[in-house]
Amino acid sequence: KQEVTQIPAALSVPEGENLVLNCSFTDSAIYNLQWFRQDPGKGLTSLLLIQSSQREQTSGRLNASLDKSSGRSTLYIAASQPGDSATYLCAVSDNYGQNFVFGPGTRLSVLP
Amino acid sequence: DARVTQTPRHKVTEMGQEVTMRCQPILGHNTVFWYRQTMMQGLELLAYFRNRAPLDDSGMPKDRFSAEMPDATLATLKIQPSEPRDSAVYFCASGLVRGAGSTEAFFGQGTRLTVV
Helix, strand or coil: CCCEEEECCEEEEECCCCEEEEEEECCCCCCEEEEEEECCCCCEEEEEEEECCCCEEEECCEEEEEECCCCEEEEEECCCCHHHCEEEEEEEECHHHCCCEECCCEEEEEEC | CCCCEEECCEEEECCCCCEEEEEECCCCCCEEEEEEEECCCEEEEEEEEECCEEEECCCCCCCCEEEEEEECCEEEEEECCCCHHHCEEEEEEEECCCCCCCCCCEECCCEEEEEC
């Protein structure tokens, strides 16, 4: 059974810092990995999707990498801003995008 | 602006009552997921559909939960009878799978259910 963990559970940084969020999964037979952002009381917003054949994806200040063999993904946020404060979740899917399994999330606070 | 729409956004009901949550997936998407989110368990997959057919509902308590897609524009999740332990936020997500392609899931805003 696929299990996804995220470290750290919570992170507080001053504005402007670069930071890394970590995601680990136990079964490397994934089809893709997706990073989401969730603001309090809101739904999940898709940030980046990495297919299993890819090693990284970039969108603006965000860069996500994937190492299937080691069961790890990282989300790099450059020049963090208070507006980046949210919970960040990663999810992995098996073949054909079925059965997404989510990690518990990392709660990020960026202090002005 | 394509988005997944869920109704109602909030629902408070008494134990034993029937609850129906609705989801309108993004037009053209062929996969619909239902998730439940709680503080203790995080996000749990309840069921998912491909081309309106249920592919997996093993995450759902079968005795009280049911999920259907009466047509391509509507997915429903029903709880009957509801119990206090069902209190959670229920999310619907949709995605498009093409053959062996991957799915990017897009989430609705959720239905916050409180059973008293």
